[in-house]
Amino acid sequence: MVHYFSSYFAKNLIFALAYFLCAYVGLLLAIPPTSASPVWAAAGVALAGCYLYGRQVAPGLLLGAGLAQFYAFFDNSSTHNLLESxxxxxVVSLAAFAQAALGARLIKYKIPxxxxxLEDNRIFWFLILGGPVSCILAAxxxxxxxxxxxxxxxxxYLLVWATWWIGDSIGVLVFTPLLLVMIAPxxxxxxxxxxxxxxxxGFVFSLLYGLFIYGNSQERHRIAAIFEQQTTLIHTAVVDTINRFISINSTLKNIFNSFPNISEEEFLxxxxxxxxEHSGIQALEWIPHIRYTERDSLVSFQHGPIVIYEPDASGTMVPVQTRPDYYPVYYLQPYEGNERALGYDVSTNPDAFAAxxxxxxxxxxxxxxxxxLIQDLAFNISAVIYTPVYQHAILPDTVEERREQIKGVVAGVFHVSDQIAMGLAKLKDIQVQLDIHDETALIYSNIPAHKPHTAIPLxxxxxxxxxxxxxxxALNYYPTNDFFHQQMSWNVWWLMLAGFSITGLTGMGLLMLSGRTLKTEDLVKIRTLELEREVAERKLLFKEREAHNKILQAIIESQPLEKIFxxxxxxxxxxxxxxxxxxxxxxxKKQQLHLGAAPNLPAAYHAAMPIPVGLDIGSCGSAAASGERVTIENVHTHPSWANYRDLAKAMGVSSCWxxxxxxxxxxxxxxxAIYYVSRKSPDEHTRELIDDFAKLTSLAIxxxxxxDQIVQLALYDAxxxxxxxxxxxxxxxxxxxxxxxxHNSSVILFLDLDNFKTLNDSLGHRIGDNLLIQVAERLQACCRPEDMAARLGGDEFVVMLSGINNSDxxxxxxxxxxxxxxxxxQSSINEAFLLDQYEHHxxxxxxxxxxxxxxxxxxELLQQADTAMYTSKSSGRNSICFYHTDMQRRADKRLEMEKGLKRALDEQQFVLYYQPQYNNKDQQGLVSAEVLLRWQHP
Structure with missing residues (x-):
């Protein structure tokens, strides 16, 4: 187990899993509807991690706390609740981690x-500061x-706060000692x-935990039974209300069958x-079946002639269109609130007509x-029960006969919410809420739109x-938040809370007793080991300081870098x-790493140079790319060394930092970089050693x-x-x-830019400097590796052409x-220069x-070349002149000839003549032509 904790990622993973599992166990003991638990073991795990490893395990603890709290508070019943969860x-996961970090900080402030x-007072302060004191924060x-x-x-608030605080405190008192026994140094x-x-x-805690789980299970069964009982009462009330409403339609149908010609006053x-008797009814209606020939005969003794109408596309009531049959609302009670329905042809509503x-x-x-409903402008969810009434009060045998003998329908109209509310009004002390669906449509719900979170919903x-x-x-029943608070019995909880508190105090007592037992025995061993370690450290420190000074002396003496490395x-x-x-x-270019020194590494390592720079490219490539220390304990399995495993085998190494x-x-x-034959991870002293040698290397470089910069400034143009x-x-x-x-010859070319001062004065020194830089680049491009291009100053350049070891x-x-x-x-300089996106020649x-x-x-050579350059400039600029008299004459003549030929081509001074040639025998057959090119020199 200790081996796993040596790895950073393993430590974080283990602490994340440990926190989540302990939190899950704690949630089993939590009191609905919050996540407050009488014992929160995860608090002990977090404190142990922060105290022993500090920031190293912060990601793991935050991950475990986040998963645990999201699991506890997750609610996807709505987008709003999901966001709140x-x-x-x-917030709670951050508070839990901050609490552990605070506890560890307080402990380290008080205890080394x-x-x-081993000391009683240190054990006391450790558990008090890490438990009751710091646990105030998260609670x-x-x-x-x-x-x-x-x-x-x-x-x-106070009860939940106290439960939270006590649960975290007990988690620290019980589980922090357990983890310290397993992993602490x-x-x-x-x-x-x-x-x-x-x-x-562990035995005492397991026993109490089992008892509490049993008691908590019994309590949950009791609460579930109460919930089912209340649900049955509500369900029965809703069923009775709906059945009574259906019976009203049956009563009206029987009356219409018994008295075929009921008047409007009798209907009233x-x-x-x-x-x-039934206040939740929206309306009771008589809807006769009217044929086209009868539609003008409808008369109300209260409202006069009734016009059958229907809504148009805008919702305005207009007289119905001509059709064979109508189903208008003829009798209507109560009239108040339903005025728009009188005369309304129900058959124009597809859903109603289908029913x-x-x-x-x-x-x-x-x-x-x-x-x-046509009369309901508030758009309440409503339903209508239609009961058919036939002529002669007899149900015809066939569908065709029923359609022919239909007299009309009795309609019972009701708002669903009114009917359900009427049924629920008779029930008292009910903490159950419900929603009702007709197929997929929601037709009633008394569940708040913003349902509060219930972390432990049972x-x-x-x-x-x-x-x-x-x-x-379909009726779905849910408990309200008050349901848990009113039905929960606290007796079992208080009993278990007392038991866990005693367990926490027992842990403190056991630590004190064991500390006293080990104190005397281990104190001598610890002191002896410390003394031996101190002597060894002093010797090593002296050796390191001596070596450090030796390296500094070599740097001061400006010894070659390779020797210093x-x-x-x-x-x-x-x-x-x-x-x-x-x-x-x-x-x-920061793209490759080249070998500086590796005197004791094998030839395979030297042959692998250079190494590209990039993340996940070995240890050195990754360190150069990230700028951070890279520690790889096993190069044979690490993905960053996938392309260098053969090299690692050839070198015989397993770890690299x-x-x-x-x-x-x-x-x-x-x-x-340092390499180990066996798998290792760096300790603090090794990290400091590597850092020290890296700084010395940086100092030497x-x-x-x-x-080199001083030499550059002294010998090179800035x-x-x-x-x-x-x-x-x-x-x-x-x-x-x-x-x-x-006995070879060499050459210097003295070059001066024509009209540079004019360009520099007109466009500015920045443009002039840019031009000089580009000229230097072109000169270097024209030179061989053994030649040299130099700048004397201003726009004057010199190119030295070496003649050593060259047959030309x-x-x-x-x-x-x-x-x-x-x-x-000259040709290269004559090409256009791009200066500030403009071309200049x-x-x-x-x-x-x-x-x-x-x-x-x-x-003298520079003076002679300078003289030749001025001669060239005086002859018309953009010219080339030799200094030596004889060579100058020949070169100038040839140059003049070349310039004349070029000018003749540009000015079309050449004339082409063709001279025909005939056979000598008969002087008639043309066999060829002689071509003559004449230069008409001006």
């Missing part, structure tokens, strides 16, 4: 970290959150407490007693589904059905003989970079990065000596070679000097 779960808890936040979201009422001491603390404490007298047709064809009463729910004539209503690695490996080290350097090497500005410039005059003169001197020794640079071939390179440079004048024929001094 997420909020409550998040990893204390074995207060959690209970207040439940109150704000109406999960509990105001008068329940020092293991030698805590392991001895297993039989004296863990076993008796008949229905008045029924309406008084009338079914009643007519079957001879039975038929009830509609949820229907909108799963109380009953579903029953009521057959209503041709339809079936090797010294760092050999020093680290001498301090820890079981490890192998390497230093890898990050390239300027890599630290990023950072510059003073925080940028990653390399990695420092930065010192070398600083020295704008273009080209060698400056100083470096050029030094290189020229070396080239002159080499040329004299090998003999004294005879050098002028031609120099001209070819100069023309290449620039030319240059080039002067050429060949050495050593033209001089031996670098300054």
């Amino acid at each position: 997420i909020i409550i779960g998040s 970290a990893n204390d074995p808890l 207060t936040i959690g209970t207040t959150t439940l109150l704000l979201f109406d999960a509990i009422s105001n008068h329940e 020092p293991r030698a001491l805590w392991r001895k407490r297993f039989t004296t603390v863990a076993l008796p404490l 007298n008949i229905t008045q007693p029924l309406l008084k 009338i047709q079914k009643a007519r064809d079957t001879g039975r009463s038929i009830v509609t589904g949820p229907i909108r 799963d109380l729910q009953l579903s029953k059905q009521i057959p209503i004539l041709n339809r079936t209503w 090797n010294l760092i690695i050999t020093t680290a490996e001498s301090i820890r003989p079981d490890m192998l080290c390497s230093i890898l350097l990050l390239d300027p 890599s630290d990023p090497i950072r510059a003073s500005n925080g940028d990653v410039i390399g990695t420092f 930065e010192k070398k970079n600083t020295e 704008l273009t990065g080209l060698p400056n005059r100083r470096l050029l003169l030094d290189r020229l001197q070396q080239e002159i000596l080499a040329a004299q020794e090998k 640079t003999t004294a005879e071939k050098m002028p031609e070679f120099a001209m070819r390179i100069a023309q290449r440079i 620039v030319s240059c004048s080039i002067g050429i000097a060949i050495f050593p024929q033209n001089g031996l001094s670098p300054e």
